[in-house]
Amino acid sequence: MRNFERLEVWKKAHHKYGFTLIELMVVLIILSTLAMLVMPKIFGRVEDAKRTAAMVQIKNFEMALRLFYLDNGFYPDTEQGLDALVKKPTFGRVPEKWREDGYLEKGKVPLDPWRNPYIYISPGINNKEYDIISYGRDGEEGGESADKDIENWNLEEAR
Numbered sequence: 753m754r755n756f757e758r759l760e761v762w763k764k765a766h767h768k769y770g771f772t773l774i775e776l777m778v779v780l781i782i783l784s785t786l787a788m789l790v791m792p793k794i795f796g797r798v799e800d801a802k803r804t805a806a807m808v809q810i811k812n813f814e815m816a817l818r819l820f821y822l823d824n825g826f827y828p829d830t831e832q833g834l835d836a837l838v839k840k841p842t843f844g845r846v847p848e849k850w851r852e853d854g855y856l857e858k859g860k861v862p863l864d865p866w867r868n869p870y871i872y873i874s875p876g877i878n879n880k881e882y883d884i885i886s887y888g889r890d891g892e893e894g895g896e897s898a899d900k901d902i903e904n905w906n907l908e909e910a911r
Contacts (some may be wrong), residue, residue: 759887799889799898802865806886806902809862813837813884814904816855823849827874827881834861834872834884864902866891879905 816837821827824847829834832844837855840848853859864870864886876883883904890899 761835780857783895802889803902805865806888807907809864810870810884810886810904810907812856813872817882819851819855820847821881823847823851828872830873834870876905878903 753838775844813834817827820837826845826847828834828841829844832841836847838859838861839854856862861870862908864872866886866889868891869886871887872882873885874882885904886902888895888899888901891897893901895901
């Protein structure tokens with residue numbers, strides 16, 4: 753076999769396994785187009801998931817507050833806040849039958865999904881016993897859609 757023939761065989765064998773620049777560009781364009789179509793839908797779902805997580809956490813707070821009330825006959829006041837669910841208050845009305853392990857798992861009050869603290873008011877302004885509020889994505893009172901506040905007395909409308 754001559755050198756020329758060997759070179760042709762080598763070119764054919766290696767050409768089968770490679771991509772040309774044009775083929776790579778076409779693939780990149782297709783992937784970019786798909787990303788532009790899919791990403792907004794995925795990111796919209798992330799905000800929905802965060803709002804749902806905040807609603808679930810507020811429900812967990814309500815359950816823990818009910819247990820606190822059943823043990824002690826009162827709810828923590830605003831100054832004691834939700835921290836009264838993880839460590840026994842030492843000021844204000846001190847609970848006599850506070851549970852040794854507290855009322856929330858993991859021994860700490862979680863932040864809302866946007867990394868802001870929940871607002872706790874007791875006695876409540878909108879609810880008789882207490883109000884629990886997450887200010888949503890913007891972290892400020894009020895707002896529309898994803899920035900809308902999530903409130904324990906208004907959970908169905910928060911969706």
